[in-house]
Amino acid sequence: MNQRWRQIALWILPIGVALLLVWQLVGSGALNNLRSSSASSSGSTTVAPRNAAVARMSYGRFLDYVAAGRVTAVDIYDGGRNAV
Numbered sequence: 001m002n003q004r005w006r007q008i009a010l011w012i013l014p015i016g017v018a019l020l021l022v023w024q025l026v027g028s029g030a031l032n033n034l035r036s037s038s039a040s041s042s043g044s045t046t047v048a049p050r051n052a053a054v055a056r057m058s059y060g061r062f063l064d065y066v067a068a069g070r071v072t073a074v075d076i077y078d079g080g081r082n083a084v
Helices: 003-028 030-039 059-068
Strands: none
Touching: none
């Protein structure tokens, strides 16, 4: 391989990896999460958004939550996945 093309390839590879990394961070909203967490005070607690599933649970525990009145809404997704 020509020395010039080898040099170009060695520069394009890390630049391409860096661009893909930035694209993934921007697309997933990770930069906004980092920005908002650094702007908040250090003593605050993290609260899940309303109607967001925070963990998997068994059907029996789900029924206990329904009986206790802790379930406000259930979203049913394709593939049989539920969010409480």
